Amino acid sequence: MKKQFDEKPHPVILHELKIPASLNIVLLAPHPDDFDAIGVTMRALHQNGNEIILAVLTTGVSGVEDTYAAKLGSDDKAIIREEEQKASIQFFGLPPEQITFLRLENDETKHMNVNESNFSRIKEFWEKHTPDLVFLPHGNDTNTDHQRTYAMFKKILETETKPVIAFLNKDPKTIGIRNDVITTFGEAEAAWKGELLRFHKSQHERNLRTRNHGFDERILNVNRKDAEELDLQDKYVEIFELEFHSAKIK
Numbered sequence: 001m002k003k004q005f006d007e008k009p010h011p012v013i014l015h016e017l018k019i020p021a022s023l024n025i026v027l028l029a030p031h032p033d034d035f036d037a038i039g040v041t042m043r044a045l046h047q048n049g050n051e052i053i054l055a056v057l058t059t060g061v062s063g064v065e066d067t068y069a070a071k072l073g074s075d076d077k078a079i080i081r082e083e084e085q086k087a088s089i090q091f092f093g094l095p096p097e098q099i100t101f102l103r104l105e106n107d108e109t110k111h112m113n114v115n116e117s118n119f120s121r122i123k124e125f126w127e128k129h130t131p132d133l134v135f136l137p138h139g140n141d142t143n144t145d146h147q148r149t150y151a152m153f154k155k156i157l158e159t160e161t162k163p164v165i166a167f168l169n170k171d172p173k174t175i176g177i178r179n180d181v182i183t184t185f186g187e188a189e190a191a192w193k194g195e196l197l198r199f200h201k202s203q204h205e206r207n208l209r210t211r212n213h214g215f216d217e218r219i220l221n222v223n224r225k226d227a228e229e230l231d232l233q234d235k236y237v238e239i240f241e242l243e244f245h246s247a248k249i250k
Contacts, residue, residue, distance in 0.1 A: 021049030026131035088199035
């Protein structure tokens, strides 16, 4: 795939890459909803026949406001986020057995703890599924969990013996990214993606209250703005920076 990528003008449109259906895909999602932020790309790969395995690393309870779930504790808020993700995945069409909620430990700031226990659980998941392609948020991001997910991924690579291609996605909090591969889409797919995002009702309500627009518009506004900046024919785009990692010799 690297040869294809190198030979084409950049950014490369996803559907111009011949991605074998046999390639295993893992998505390392720091929170319930990070999968949906790149839903159109995931849909294209799902329709291509690739098996997609989703790992939701944290519960994302800090994203559930008390105004939305009054008097509920962290465990109940975790269930809310996970049920939202299950509902969106069902709508998407991904079998429930292809999603794992790791519920990694948080630190005192309510972000994913960088400790050996959390790393071991991510590595165990990784070794079970041995991905060819991995999707995760870009590390150059103001979101602490996004930064730490990328750091954990890089630590896994220190001992990984199989080559892997990483697709680092842009989201509203990404600071900087190289536009390597893009998935373009129009109004019909944007409407589908909006519906997918609205399954995350706790996040939708929080965005309506704090930003005066829903979670769907928060993500789609970024997709729309990026398409304008790239002067694309389609009105929306999901953007990825690629990293090609060769196998380590044992």
